[in-house]
Amino acid sequence: MATQTVLGKDPDWHNRLELGRLARLKEKLLEFNCAAGLFYDPINIRYATGTSNMQVYSLHNPCRYVFVAAEGATILFEFSGCEFLSDDRSAVDEVRVANAWYHFAAGPRVAEFAKAWCGEIVDLMNTYGGDNRRLAIDRMDPVGTHLLEDNGIQIVDGFEVAHLARIIKTPEEIDAVRQSVNVCQVALRKMIAETKPGMTENGIWSILHQTNIELGGEWVETRLLSSGPRTNPWYQEASERQVELGDIVCIDSDMIGPHGYGADISRSWTVGDGKPKDDQRRLYSLAYEQVQRNVELFVPGRSFFELADLAHRMPEKYKAFELPAIAHGSGLCNEFPLLIHSDKIQAKGHDGILEPGMVICVESYAGAPGGAEGIKLEQQILITNEGLELLSDMEFEEPLLA
The missing domain is CATH 3.90.230.10 (Creatinase/methionine aminopeptidase superfamily)
Incomplete structure (x- = not known):
C-alpha cells in the first residue's frame, strides 16, 4: 500500500516546497506591479504559506487570509486561537489574529469590524508599498472592496496573479x-x-x-x-x-x-x-x-x-x-x-x-x-x-x- 515517503527521504523537502511557491507568487506580484497580494481563497493561502486550517469551512467563511508583500513580509491572519499552527512554517514571517468581519461572525457590526480590518490592511500597504497602491485580491465582499478603494487602494485581480504563479510546478x-x-x-x-x-x-x-x-x-x-x-x-x-x-x-x-x-x-x-x-x-x-x-x-x-x-x-x-x-x-x-x-x-x-x-x-x-x-x-x-x-x-x- 502507498505510504508518504517524500518527507522521510528529505527533511528539508517541505521548506523547499513552501519557499519555492512563495517565491513564484512574489515574482508574479512584481510582474503585475503590485505592492502586495491579499488572499482569502484557502488554496491560495496554502500556496503562499504552506498552512492549512479548516480548508472546506474557510471556502465559504472568510475566516483567515494572508498579506504577501511583493518585497517584504508574508503575514498570515489566522483564525483566533489557531495562531500556533503556523509556528514551524518557513514561508510565514508573522502571524496575527484574523479580523472576522463577515456577517456570520459580525452580525450587524459588519461595517464596524470591516473598518478596523481596512485600517490594518492600509497600514500594511503604507509600510510595504509606499506610493504603490496596487493590491492583488482574490476574493472580497463588497463592503471590504469599497472601503479599500475609498482609502486609495487600487484592486487588481488576485486570482489571475495566483493562477499564473501556480501554473508552473516546482x-x-x-x-x-x-x-x-x-x-x-x-x-x-x-x-x-x-x-x-x-x-x-x-x-x-x-x-x-x-x-x-x-x-x-x-x-x-x-x-x-x-x-x-x-x-x-x-x-x-x-x-x-x-x-x-x-x-x-x-x-x-x-x-x-x-x-x-x-x-x-x-x-x-x-x-x-x-x-x-x-x-x-x-x-x-x-x-x-x-x-x-x-x-x-x-x-x-x-x-x-x-x-x-x-x-x-x-x-x-x-x-x-x-x-x-x-x-x-x-x-x-x-x-x-x-x-x-x-x-x-x-x-x-x-x-x-x-x-x-x-x-x-x-x-x-x-x-x-x-x-x-x-x-x-x-x-x-x-x-x-x-x-x-x-x-x-x-x-x-x-x-x-x-
Whole structure:
C-alpha cells in the first residue's frame, strides 16, 4: 500500500516546497506591479504559506487570509486561537489574529469590524508599498472592496496573479502530485476490485474517500461516480442506486491527496466478471482513443488554439455529449488553464502556450443522447522539456478494450 515517503527521504523537502511557491507568487506580484497580494481563497493561502486550517469551512467563511508583500513580509491572519499552527512554517514571517468581519461572525457590526480590518490592511500597504497602491485580491465582499478603494487602494485581480504563479510546478510540487496520484490509483484499484452487485454508488465512492484519508490525503472536490443508466449523461454524482451485474461504473476522482495536491483521474469498469456488452466496448474504445490521442498533443511550445485545432473529436453521433474541455491544469486543485475544443474556444476560451512544468488532466466522455450508458476516462500528465510524462500509469480495463 502507498505510504508518504517524500518527507522521510528529505527533511528539508517541505521548506523547499513552501519557499519555492512563495517565491513564484512574489515574482508574479512584481510582474503585475503590485505592492502586495491579499488572499482569502484557502488554496491560495496554502500556496503562499504552506498552512492549512479548516480548508472546506474557510471556502465559504472568510475566516483567515494572508498579506504577501511583493518585497517584504508574508503575514498570515489566522483564525483566533489557531495562531500556533503556523509556528514551524518557513514561508510565514508573522502571524496575527484574523479580523472576522463577515456577517456570520459580525452580525450587524459588519461595517464596524470591516473598518478596523481596512485600517490594518492600509497600514500594511503604507509600510510595504509606499506610493504603490496596487493590491492583488482574490476574493472580497463588497463592503471590504469599497472601503479599500475609498482609502486609495487600487484592486487588481488576485486570482489571475495566483493562477499564473501556480501554473508552473516546482520540483517539490511535482513530487507531491506524484504522491497524490499514487494514492488515488491505490484507491481506484481497490474500488474496482471491491465493486459487487448490490453495492450502492455511495458505497463504492466511499472507498476513494476512505483510502485517501487513510494515506494522508485531505478531501474530494466532487462525488462524480455513477453507474448503469446514470452514466449517461455525464456529471451525475453518487447516489443510493444499487449497481447491477454487467453495469458500467464511471468515476472522476477530483481527489485532493497528500500535501493538498490533486489527483484527477477517471476510470470506468463493469460490475462482475462477465463479458462486456458490444456497446460498452464500443463506447470504451471511443473514449480510450480520444484520451490517448489527445495526450500525445501536449508538447512544450504548442498554443492553446493549435491544440484545439489538432484535438481528436468524438464521432458526430456522440458530439452532443462530448465534454467541452480537452483538458485542464491541476495542482492544489483543478486549476488554470482550461483548454477547450475548437468549436468553443473562440467564444469562450483564450490562447496561451503549453510550458514545461504544467500538470495537465486530459479528459474524454463517450455517450450518445438517448444511449444506455457512457464511459469516462482521464489521464494526468506532466509537460517536460523532453515532451510529456504520464503521471497516471494505472492500467485500463482490458475486457472493455477487446
